[in-house]
Amino acid sequence: MEKFSFVHTSDLHLDSRFKGISGINDQVGELLADATFSAYFSIIDYCIHHKVDFLLIAGDIYNAEDRSLRSQLKFLEGMKKLNKYGVQVYLVHGNHDPLSGWSAKLSFPPNVHVFGGSKVESKVFMKHNKPLAKIHGISFLNRSVTANLSKKFPIKNFIESLFEIGLLHCNVGNNMAHEPYAPCTLQDLDSHELDYWALGHIHAFKILQKEPWIVYSGCPQGINPKETGEKGVMHVEVENNKVNDCNWIPLHAVQWFINEISIEGYSTEQQLMDGIYQEIEKVRKKAEQRPAILRLVLNGRGPLFSSLTKKDFLEDLIEEIRSLEQDPAEMVWVENIVNKTGMSINKDHLKQQNDFIADLLKIFEQSKKDDELQTHLKEELSPLFNSPGGRKFISKLSSEEMNEIIEQAENFCLDYLPIGYSDNER
Amino acid sequence: MIFNEVYMDGFGTFNQFHIKKLHPGLTIILGNNEAGKSTIMNFIKRMLFGFPDKRSNLNLYPPLNGGRHGGRLMVSVDNEPYIIERYSEDKNALQVILQDGSIGSFAELHRLTGSINKEVYENIFAFGLDELQNFQTLNNDSIKEQLYSAGKGIGQFSLGDLQKEIDKQMGLLFKPSGSKPEINAMLKEINIFNQQIHEIEKDANRHEELNDELERTASAIKTSENERKKLMVQKHTYDQIKNTWEDWQKLKELQHELSQTKEYTEFPEDGLANLEKKQQEICSIEKTIEQFHQKNVKNEREKEKLFISPLLLEQKDSIYEIQKGLKQYEKAVIDLPRLESNLKNEKNGLNLCLQEIGEEWDLEKALSMDISxxxxxxxxxxxxxxxxxxxxxxxxxxxxxxxxxxxxxxxxxxxxxxxxxxxxxIEKKENETLKEKEKLLFQLKMNLVHLKENETELHRMIEREELVKLSSSSEKTLENKPLIMIFSGLIAVLSITMALIFFTRSDFLFGVLAFVAFFSSLGLMFMMRQKKSSNLEHKQSDADKIAISAEERIKNQQDKVDRLVTLLKENAKELRFHKIPEIEEVExxxxxxxxxxxxxxxxxxxxxxxxxxxxxxxxxxxxxxxxxxxxxxxxxxxxxxxxxxxxxxxxHSLREKLLPDSVNEIFSNIRLIHEKKNTIDEYQDRIKQVKDCIKDFEARFFDLMEKMNKKVEKSMMIPDLEILSRELNETLKNYELFQKISSDQNEIKNELEQLKLNKEKIYQSLQDLIDGVHADGVEDFIQKGKSHERYQWLKEQISGIKNTIKRICGEHEAYEKFILQYPDTFEELTAKEIDLQHAIDHNEEQLNLLKTQEGKLLKEIEQIEKKEEGSALRLKKTVKESELQNLSRRWSSLVVAKTLMRKAIVLYEREKQPNVMKEAQKYFSLMTLGKYVNIFAPIDESKIYIEDEQHQRKEGNELSKGTAEQLYLSLRFGFIREFSKKSRPLPIIFDDVFVNFDPVRFDATCKAVKELADYHQILYFTCHSDTAEKLHKMDTDSLFIKLQ
The missing domain is CATH 1.10.287 (Helix Hairpins)
Known part of the structure; x- marks a missing residue:
């Protein structure tokens, strides 16, 4: 029996917009604009370099809604490159690039095999004129496929004695963090007894089951600050119809980090700076000579709270940290410093005083629970949120966010007011 | 804070004016109009809060009487002294001099004043009647804020400032109708991004359209190109027909002639050519034979003309040899006289050298001399x-x-x-003796000095002893004369008498003085008495002791002197003095x-x-x-x-006494003689060789001439030799030519024989050729041959033309198909060609248009595909949207902060009356003798209400002038009390504020002031002495200062 190998990837999201990112300069902008492409071409180069026989792409190659011609042209460029080296490509479309969605009129080279959306299709992989594997797959016809597509897949044909693969974009086990498209259970997939399920849709790498293998390769490039950690592809080697070796290979171009630093124990701004620099160096080491984008979350209570709430303090701090980054290859770009710190005061104690501060704190507390008061606050906010621009570009405040805002407002007032000043004090 | 001193360097009419002490409680400063009360009050205010702008309408109090404009305020806070110093030259030149000498500035001053602002201080703490009467001075925002902030648990912090700050920050973030605030600007920016992205998305559609159009255009191009190919094939065919038109016409003619021409199949190939060739060969052979005959005759004639001398040919080698030696001979003849002349010169030179070295020298001697x-x-x-x-x-x-x-x-x-x-x-003496003498002299001198000193001391002791004896006798005399005592007694009696007289006359001052005099004289008497008795006792015992010790010391001293005299005498004797010498003698x-x-x-x-x-x-x-x-x-x-x-x-047989240089010179000459001798020998050899050469040449020449039977003169040797050489050359040349002609003649003879044989052979083959075609002679053969050749030629021509056409149009079917397309006339062909060209031009035009279209489409597609800014734009938009979310949340938190704080303020003000009011109503009740018991100040109204004992409420402006002033004064007192609960108390300055108060209320107010003065320093400026006195009486601890 001949050996063969393949690479499994999904959710390339070429030319993604990196939702939720803020605070970048032109250099980082350029890096990010090219990040999904860089990761994609790393996959292409990896396939060529390791002489894999075929590449599986389990949907969401690009975002159809972005109508990015560049993403499709670049994708085609990669396919042509693989064709040159005789690497076959089997791909299905996902919820972000459904068959009915926009796509440029481009002709794929003959090595590219696209699965249709009306039924599960099966394509046989031949090596030296000998069939070695059979790939079953189905694309999303529309964006919102709510049917369990896995049920349409055939049961493994043990007579043919081929390595059989299921290629599907789906949400296994109703993962709430992702849209519930093509939902199915692990049992659904397992029941087909296929040798390998190459899944897409979930951006984090996860092996759901071994033998038979059910794998989410995850996306090769994190596309928003929350998609932290390494991203990559699965490289599978098959011998005698069985997975002989299986490795997950990190191929991301940029790595995202969200690290937290507590201000407790810091009494000076310099100490905070030192803490931040230490964190940055940790990230740099972890990123292993790849550019990293870091979002720092400051939390805890401490005397530095007051400094952190000063106007432009954080902006200046970020600016200073960024100015020290020189080498683009090993850059750790601090995208944002999120201030979730609090004052080092006992609010319960303050509430017990018979003064204005106590009244103020009580009103803040009440506003978190009182619907009428919240409605009033929302009315006050309406000049912005109900403005044409606000309606179009600013997301509505969730109740959780509203409470965060009330908390921030409370901290703002407390920071400004001379807390702990007794009337009897001279 | 307490003002301790005021020093005005130059301020208004004051120059170096110093109030050195102020009371920590109440200080009343009384002064007439223009005495400077307001000036002092303003000076204090300006020391605390600075000088007004020079452009303002306020009185600047320039230093009218000189001095630097400004001064110092000496204050104390928590019992620590500070100096606040300001001069108007530089508004910022505030100096707060601390106790340790260090200098602070605004920060220290703020700390000392409890960060109170100027407005509040001037309206609440330091005010005149004008401020008191005006309620608005209590109602501006700053003061109101301070009034109500009391009791809020936030000290002097201004909620108004915080609200303003929130408004400011909100304004910087967003304004519903603004464009500059961050959110507004960002929304605008995102809109622009959106438009740009929309444009790029349009590109995607355009790309699709272009691809469709490109597909259509490519198909049209393909059709058009196929058509073009067909047209071009037709054009090509027409071109081929056109190119072969003449051939075609000729082919047709040749084919016609061929059908008319007879073919002789037995006629040999190239028969005519062979005939002609053979006839030409015969003719050529005959011509050659004739030429050879003529050449033979010519050669014979030439041979006869040639002259050849056998004698010359015989002597050829001898002549060549003589010719070779000629040049050497000629050179020898020229060289000989020159060589002989040189030889002669050298010999003369040699003799001269010999003569130079001396007569005794000959050649032999010279040559035998060793000059090694x-x-x-x-x-x-x-x-x-x-x-x-x-x-x-x-x-x-x-x-x-x-x-x-x-x-x-x-x-x-x-x-x-x-x-x-x-x-x-000099007399020689032992040096040691002299040194010994010197030492003895030194000792003698030193002893003499000691003797003098001891003798002087002895005399001094004796004198002192005598003096002591004399003084003890004089003291005893003084004891017996009590004059001073008597005098003192008289004065005492006189004084007491005078005192009694003055007291009886009620003249107390003089009486007291007389008493003082009496007691003084009594005191003197008593002291004299006491002193005298004690002195006498002491002196007696001391004198006795001194007398005993002095005698002993004199005796000791005398002994010392005697010892020295003895020693000196010994010394003098050793130095051969007859007696003890004087110091001068010794020196x-x-x-x-x-x-x-x-x-x-x-x-x-x-x-x-x-x-x-x-x-x-x-x-x-x-x-x-x-x-x-x-x-x-x-x-x-x-x-x-x-x-x-x-x-x-x-x-070396040289003359005696020859100098080395002369010998050297002789040696040089001898070396020259050696050289000359060698040269002479060489010349002699050479002359011999030359003479031999001449002799040999002449002998050989004359021997040759003799053999040639020629007689020659020696002088004509060379010309004759030249003639002989020329003759030899000519004979040799003729001989060579003769040989060659003879050889040619032999060859011609052989050739002629061969030619005759060939001619016979050709004749025979010619006859065979004619007989081969059964021709009657050469003419008939030629006739038949020409017919045959024409037939063959026509066949060849036809075949050639056909091949030419086939090369163009192709073989077999293609040819057959092609020749069918030849029109009958050339005009017909031209017409068809023109039609075709039109069709081609039209097709080309169409194709060009389509290709241009295709190029445009490809270019546009390429341009669209090259556009990569979409990614960057989308990313930028995302970044902006994220930033917008953050900003919107920040703005929201500010709005929430403002809204909720406003609610809290309202709630607080509604529910809790400030402590200021409580304090104020206490003072107001005191000032109005309990007539009014309550004061209210609603937060949302700029009014103050009072309530009397019957709970009847009145507004401030409904009160009489005096009561209103008392109300406003009470409010100020209330504020001052409340302020000082949270901050250091500040001094209060009143400028005649009680003028409208009736006497009863005035007294009550004074009590309030006194009470206030227990906690605060108060400076009360007035021009009314009654007011000043009343206040002073009310507070007897107060300080009273009257300004001149």
Whole structure:
């Protein structure tokens, strides 16, 4: 029996917009604009370099809604490159690039095999004129496929004695963090007894089951600050119809980090700076000579709270940290410093005083629970949120966010007011 | 804070005005109009809050009477002193001098004043009647804020400031109708991004459209190109027809002629050509034979013309040999006289050389002279040796002269020193004796000085003893005379009498003075008495003790003197004095002794010098002897050298006393003679060789001429030889030509025979050719041959033309198909061609249009595909959207902060009356003697209400002038009290604010002031002395200052 190998990837999201990112300069902008492409071409180069026989792409190659011609042209460029080296490509479309969605009129080279959306299709992989594997797959016809597509897949044909693969974009086990498209259970997939399920849709790498293998390769490039950690592809080697070796290979171009630093124990701004620099160096080491984008979350209570709430303090701090980054290859770009710190005061104690501060704190507390008061606050906010621009570009405040805002407002007032000043004090 | 001192350097009319002490409680400052009360009050305010702007309408109080505009305020806070100093030259030049001498500025001042602002201080703490009467002075935002902030638990913090800050920050973030705030600007920016992205998305659609169009265009191009291909094939065919038109026409003609021509199949191939060729060959052979005959005749004639001399041919080698020797012979004839002349010159030169070295020299002697290198070297060494010895000799003589001069100098110096020694003519004494004497003299002198001192001390002691005795007798005399006591008693009596008289007359002052005088005189008497008795007792016992010890000391001193005299006498004797000498004598003796010692020292030095000089002289004598010995040695060496030289001359038969240079010159001449002799020998050999050469050549020449039977003169040797050479050359040339002609003649003969044979053969083959076609002779053969050739030619031509056409259109079917397309006429072809060209042009036009279209489409597609800014734009938009979310949340938190704080303020103000009001109503009740009990100040109204005992409420402006002033004063007092609960109390300054108060309320107010003065320093300025006095009476601790 001949050996063969393949690479499994999904959710390339070429030319993604990196939702939720803020605070970048032109250099980082350029890096990010090219990040999904860089990761994609790393996959292409990896396939060529390791002489894999075929590449599986389990949907969401690009975002159809972005109508990015560049993403499709670049994708085609990669396919042509693989064709040159005789690497076959089997791909299905996902919820972000459904068959009915926009796509440029481009002709794929003959090595590219696209699965249709009306039924599960099966394509046989031949090596030296000998069939070695059979790939079953189905694309999303529309964006919102709510049917369990896995049920349409055939049961493994043990007579043919081929390595059989299921290629599907789906949400296994109703993962709430992702849209519930093509939902199915692990049992659904397992029941087909296929040798390998190459899944897409979930951006984090996860092996759901071994033998038979059910794998989410995850996306090769994190596309928003929350998609932290390494991203990559699965490289599978098959011998005698069985997975002989299986490795997950990190191929991301940029790595995202969200690290937290507590201000407790810091009494000076310099100490905070030192803490931040230490964190940055940790990230740099972890990123292993790849550019990293870091979002720092400051939390805890401490005397530095007051400094952190000063106007432009954080902006200046970020600016200073960024100015020290020189080498683009090993850059750790601090995208944002999120201030979730609090004052080092006992609010319960303050509430017990018979003064204005106590009244103020009580009103803040009440506003978190009182619907009428919240409605009033929302009315006050309406000049912005109900403005044409606000309606179009600013997301509505969730109740959780509203409470965060009330908390921030409370901290703002407390920071400004001379807390702990007794009337009897001279 | 308490004001301790005020120092005005230059302010208004004040110049270096200093109020050195202010009361920590109440200080009343009374002064008439223009006495400077307001000036002082304003000075204090300006020390605390600075000078107003020069452009303002306020009185600047320039220093009218000189001084620097400004001054100092000495204050104390928590019992620590501070100096606040300001001068108007520089508004920022505030100095707060701390206790430790360090200097602070605004921060320190703010700390001292509890960060109170100017407005509040001037309206609440330091005010005049104008401010008091105006409620608005209590109602501006700043004051109101301060009033209500009291009791909020936030100290002096201004909620208004916080609200303003929130408004400001909100305004910077977002304004519903603004464009500059961050959110507004960002929304605008995102809109622009959106538009740009929309444009890029349009590109995607356009890309699709373009691809469709490109597909259509490509299909049209393909169709058009196929059509074009067909047209071009047709065009090509027409071109081919056109190109072969003439061939086609000719083909048709040739085919026609062929059908008319007879073919002779037996006629040999190239028969006519063969016939012609053979006829031409025969003709050519006959022509050649004729040519050979003519050539034979010509050769015979030429042979006859040639002259050849057999004698010359025989002597050919001899002539060549003589010719070869001719050049050498000619050279020898020229060289001989020159060589002979040179020989003669050399011989003369040789004789001259011999004559130069002397008559006794002949050639043989000269040539036998040894002028080898050894002899020359000997001469050179002799010369160097002589020169070296001469130099040495000269050097030694120079050295000898110098030594002798040094000997003379040293001898003179020794003589001189000896004379100096004789001049000293001192008696030689033992140096140690002199030193001993010097020591004795020193001891004698020291003892003399001691004796003098001891004698003086002895005299002084004796005198003091006598004085002591005298003083004890005088004190005893004073004790018996109590004059002072009597005088004092008289004064005492007189004083008491006067005192009694003055008191009876009620003149207390003088009475008191008289009493003082009486007690003073009594005191004096008592003191005199006491002193006298104690002195007497002490002095008696002391005198006794002193008398005993003095006698002992005198006796000791006398002994000391006696011992010294004895010692001195011994010393004097040793130094041969007859008696104890005076110090001057001793010093004179010391001087003489010093002089003697000095002379002795000089003599010793001279003797040492002479000894040294003699030693040097002896060394120089020894050096002179050594040099003289060296000179003698050199002279001997010189003589030896001269002897060797004479021996050398004799050995070489040279004249005696010849100098080395002369010998060298003789040697040079002899070397020249050798050279000349060699040259003469060479010349003689050469002349011999030349003469032999001439002789040999002439012998050979004349021998040849004799063989040639020619008689020749010696002078004509060379011309004759030239003639002979020319003749030889001509004979040789003719002989060669003769040989060649003979050879040609033989060849021609052979050729002629061969030609005749060939001619016969050709005749035979010609006949065979004619017979082969059964022709009747050559003419018939030619006739038949021509017909045959024409037939063949026509066939070939037709085939050639066909091939030409086939090469163009193709073989077989293609050819058959092609020839069918030939039209009947050329005009018909031209017409068809024009039609086709039109079709081609049209097709090309269409194709060009389509290709241009395709190019445009491809370019546009490429441009769209190259656009990569979409990614960056989408990313930028995302970034902006994220930032917008953040900003919107920040703005929201500010809105929430503002809204909720406003709610809290309202709630607080509604529910809790500020403590200021509570304090104020206490004072108001006091001032109005309990008539009004309550004060209200609603937060949302700029009004104040009061309530009387019957709970009847009145507004501030409904009150009488005096009561309203009392109300506003109470409010100020309330504020001051409340303020000082949270901050350091500040001094209060009133400027005549009680003028409208009735006496009863005034008294009540004074009580309130007194109460306030327990906690605060108060400066009350007034021009009313009644007010001042009343206040002073009310608070007796107060300080009263009257301004002049």
């Amino acid at each position: 290198f050894q002899n020359k070297d000997f001469i050179k060494q002799f010369q160097q040796k002589k020169l070296s010895l001469k130099e040495k000799n000269q050097n030694f003589h120079l050295e000898l002269n110098a030594i002798e001069k040094e000997i003379y100098r040293l001898e003179d110096e020794i003589q001189e020193k000896k004379e100096s020694l004789l001049d000293l003519s 004179s003796y010391q001087h003489a002794l010093q002089e003697e010692l000095h002379q002795q020292k000089i003599a010793q030095e001279l003797e040492i010098t002479i000894a040294k000089l003699k030693k040097s002289l002896e060394k120089i004598y020894s050096d002179r002897d050594k040099i003289m010995q060296e000179i003698e040695k050199i002279e001997i060496e010189q003589n030896n050298a001269d002897k060797e030289w004479q021996t050398f001359l004799t050995r």
